[in-house]
Structures are given as structure tokens and as C-alpha cells.
Amino acid sequence: AQSVTQLGSHVSVSEGALVLLRCNYSSSVPPYLFWYVQYPNQGLQLLLKYTTGATLVKGINGFEAEFKKSETSFHLTKPSAHMSDAAEYFCAVSDLNRDDKIIFGKGTRLHILP
């Protein structure tokens, strides 16, 4: 069975500081990994995805994540936080079967301090 653990339900960083949101996964098969963002009163938006190939993936809004198989991690980073980054972020996993479902983590709410 697949699962996702996000460390920290709330993370606060100062504007301009590094953003690091942690995600560890469990999967018996090579996983697809995703990060989604949810702004208030909006639906989920795909930030970035890892399927195969390069382990460092770049997404929208300056975010990137690195797939580390040895650590079963897929942490999300952004070099410099912006006030507009305040939102809830969800890490998710799926296997390579197109008919499978996405398993979401519980989410991390990112707060940006002025």
C-alpha cells in the first residue's frame, strides 16, 4: 500500500527565506510523486511531478523538488519565499498504473512572515 507523510502541519518562513516542505512516501513499486498547492477558496493545482528520469524536478512559481529513492523523500523547496506563496501544500503519490488513484498527504500550511 502507498502512503505519504508530510512533516509539519504548519510551517512559517520569513519573506525572502528558503522554503522547505518535507514529504516522505511509502510505495512497493516505483512511484509517481506530486506536489499540489491549494490557495484559499480554490481547488488543488499541480505544482510539479516526478514520474521518471531526472530526479530534480522544477515546477511553477519557482518551486522544485528532488526525488531521493534512498531516503524515500520528495521534499519541496523554493529559494526565496514570497507572500503569495502562503497556501496549503499537499504531497501525493501514485503508482505507474494509469487507473490508480492519488494518495494525498495531510498537507502543510505555509505561512509567510513579513
Next chain:
Amino acid sequence: ETGVTQSPTHLIKTRGQQVTLRCSSQSGHNTVSWYQQALGQGPQFIFQYYREEENGRGNFPPRFSGLQFPNYSSELNVNALELDDSALYLCASSLAGALIYEQYFGPGTRLTVT
């Protein structure tokens, strides 16, 4: 291009009542998936509809049911509401055969059961 829309945005119901939530898929999309996002949790897959038939279901009881119409819009019906049904209900649309992450989410319907 019209995105995924959901109605109503908010809803308050009493335990034991029935509720119907609606979703209009993104233009050109023929598959609709529904998710339940309880407070402090990530979205959980309820079911998916394609060609007006249920095409996969998560771990939800039969009192959660759905419909898809010829124009690909969809309804989620929940009977005999329980307090634990209070959640944000998300709809996502995609094209049949699309990869699992190629789905677009609506803003959700916030259901409160008292």
C-alpha cells in the same frame, strides 16, 4: 476555456438529511472524479465517473453515490448524512486515458453537517 465549477460553494445540512453537490467539468473533459477533504486531512478519492458510469471507487459506503450526465457534468449524492461527512468536497475533471495527475480541480463545496 471554462474551468471546473462546483455548486453550491457552501452548504449546511442536518444529520440524517440528504445532499446533492454538483460539478461541471472543464470544457472537453469527459471524466469526473470526486474527493472528500476533511479538516486537517488531504483529499480522499470517493469515485470516478466516465461515460455516465462509475469507473472506480474509494473506501466510501454506498450512501455516497453519483451521476454523470451526457454533457459530462456530475452530481455527488450523500444520503443519511453523518457529522463526519462535514468536509470540503472536490471535483476534478480529466480526459479518459489521461495520466492520473492530468486532472483539474474545482474550488470545492464546503459541507457542514450539524
